[in-house]
Amino acid sequence: MPQPRPLLAVATVLTLAAAACSSNDRQLRVDTWPSGATVRVGEGGRVEGQTPTPPMHVVIPEDGSILLVIEKQGYQTIAVPVDELSSSHLFFALQVAPDTERILNAVKALQASVESVGQAVNALRTELERSGRQ
DSSP: OOOOOHHHHHHHHHHHHHHHSOTTEEEEEEEEESSOOEEEETTTTEEEEESSOOOEEEEOOTTSOEEEEEEOTTBOOEEEEEOTTSOSEEEEEOOBOOOHHHHHHHHHHHHHHHHHHHHHHHHHHHHHHHHTOO
16 A cells, blocks of 8 residues: 655645746735825725735736735825836825915916916006107
């Protein structure tokens, strides 16, 4: 009766497990400062979690990359391609999003000033035309 070969069985299991995972399967970790950003795979894609993420499984297409999207309220969104050469631990320093309301108010104030100057110029032209000076 043949003896069981435990080493052969273990080697076979490891070989099959390795074959099941293609070289494009990756484990990624994503960290941000500040933490608490949402991490998505693909624009509008599935949410993988919030930073710092535990290792997450992704599959990189053989002909390219996947897109990671990192979002946090009040901060600029980051979209970064990840391919087979990318690090397995990614860190991003988030930048505060510009205060668009403040910028919009400044633009409106500038437009009002320009309009006011235009009205003053037109009034001067009208006065000069009435007085006969041009």
